[in-house]
Amino acid sequence: MQIELLTPPSIIGICGGILNADFTTYQSRANPPHYAAATQSYCLDENTECIMEPLNDNTARAAAAEDGVWPAQRHSILDWLITDTRNERFIDNIFVEMCRRLSEAGVPVARATLHFRTHHPQWLGARILWRTGLTEAKITTFGYGVETTPQFQNSPVNVIYSGSEEVRQRLEGLPKDAEVNSLYLELSEDGLTDYVAWPIHHTFGKRHVVTFSSDRPGGFAEKDIAFLRDLLPALTLVSEIRLKNVMARTLLQTYVGPHASEQILAGATTRGSGVTVGAAIMICDLRDFTSISDLWPRDDVIELLNAYFDAICDPIQRHGGEILKFMGDGLLAIFPLSKPTACADLLQSIREGQAAMAALNAQNAGKGRPVLNYGVGVHVGDVMYGNIGSSKRLDFTVIGPAVNVASRLETLTKDIKRPVLLSKAFTEMAKCESELESLGSFPLRGLGEPVDIFALPAEDATQAG
Known part of the structure; x- marks a missing residue:
């Protein structure tokens, strides 16, 4: 028995490949989809449900699409990002809740940051920080000139801003005298074991940065990295909408004042x-x-x-x-x-x-x-x-x-x-x-x-x- 697919095709492309037992179903369980052609199964750990991981196999995807089963399901975190955050105005609230849900789902994220540049007369950009146990984000603003400091120039965030598509650093057992960026040493001393950073590509070439750190022995498994990477397109859409709203409000407040801008x-x-x-x-x-x-x-x-x-x-x-x-x-x-x-x-x-x-x-x-x-x-x-x-x-x-x-x-x-x-x-x-x-x-x-x-x-x- 088939049921109607309600999600727009543009969203379907974003949703494919992040699946587990807590999902939205587009095909009746009475007629279970055939995942084998397009996905492989893995579990985050032995206490969590298995997740369907997408294969980078266009032929398999095309075959599955012809059968009308791609994607048949999507992970609840992705579903929440796309559908349930539409009325949430602030990206920091969304980011904190996303990290909390990741942790509950068994993805070993203990720290995460979102870095973005603004159009503010005083601030070049800002950082949203989440750590295990925080119920709200810590937001830090950075003034103009910070981009010329050695601390920023040598940072993994700057590496991403400069064009790299990924930065990965194992933190576990990192010697205190290791010749690495000071951020890695600080995170290692705080008990974190792994670090990864990716760009968030907004329209017109605008590039922002998201990072995730783990405290699990051994750090992120490759399946964790794949899981987080598959969230990026949805996070990109969600963050761009909110950041563009913030920028519009900031620019209006700068040029016409706070009350007039709201009007x-x-x-x-x-x-x-x-x-x-x-x-x-x-x-x-x-x-x-x-x-x-x-x-x-x-x-x-x-x-x-x-x-x-x-x-x-x-x-x-x-x-x-x-x-x-x-x-x-x-x-x-x-x-x-x-x-x-x-x-x-x-x-x-x-x-x-x-x-x-x-x-x-x-x-x-x-x-x-x-x-x-x-x-x-x-x-x-x-x-x-x-x-x-x-x-x-x-x-x-x-x-x-x-x-x-x-x-x-x-x-x-x-x-x-x-x-x-x-x-x-x-x-x-x-x-x-x-x-x-x-x-x-x-x-x-x-x-x-x-x-x-x-x-x-x-x-x-x-x-x-």
């Missing part, structure tokens, strides 16, 4: 779509940047600009603000009022930014560089938060009268020589008027009525530029 990924991509939100708004601009950029070497200008943005932006992000855009040497940031402390957080980020800028200016003075002056305008109100732009090029940003007021206040800092100006509306919401200095009312371009303005007390007026 875009959720489908908010239609021009004009958006929501009205209450927010504390901060606009910051560097003074005399045009003259600096005209006179200084390009690399020095970029270094200076990045240092300035670090000083101002790190406190904003640390206190929950979202930097929506950089505008040359300026920036626009908001603190959504959905958080009760939004205004207080913005004010604290300004104070910490001032301290960081003072430290940066002291450092620049030691190098003979000029003092960097800047201005900040702060207001609060409702803004339209969403997609603005042409039909083919959009910007996820905020617009509205409240943004205009913050911009006018920033411009006013040049005239009244105070680096930070805050509207009365903001100070009332922040309940911080007693901490500030009232400067009176000032007319702002485009507004019918003058605006009451406050400044931080005891400020160094030279910072206003």
